[in-house]
Amino acid sequence: xxxxxxLFMILIISxxxxxxxxxxxxxxxxxxxxxxxxxxKWADEIYTNFQNITGQAIKLNWLP
Numbered sequence: 620x621x622x623x624x625x626l627f628m629i630l631i632i633s634x635x636x637x638x639x640x641x642x643x644x645x646x647x648x649x650x651x652x653x654x655x656x657x658x659x660k661w662a663d664e665i666y667t668n669f670q671n672i673t674g675q676a677i678k679l680n681w682l683p
Contacts, residue, residue, distance in 0.1 A: 634658065 637643070637657050643650040 633661065637661065 634654075637654060638645070641653065641657065643654050645651065645654075
């Protein structure tokens, strides 16, 4: 349950950051389209970064 709350908080905070940093209004349809594009791009970048980090960790020599 704590993990779900943590993920929900991350989603809310990231949404607020995107809205505030781009001066977007939730009530405007064009702004909501812009928000959804930016949020999707942000989520894709996070996913790609996790892939890169995991790939680099796998390549390391972990044995003594």
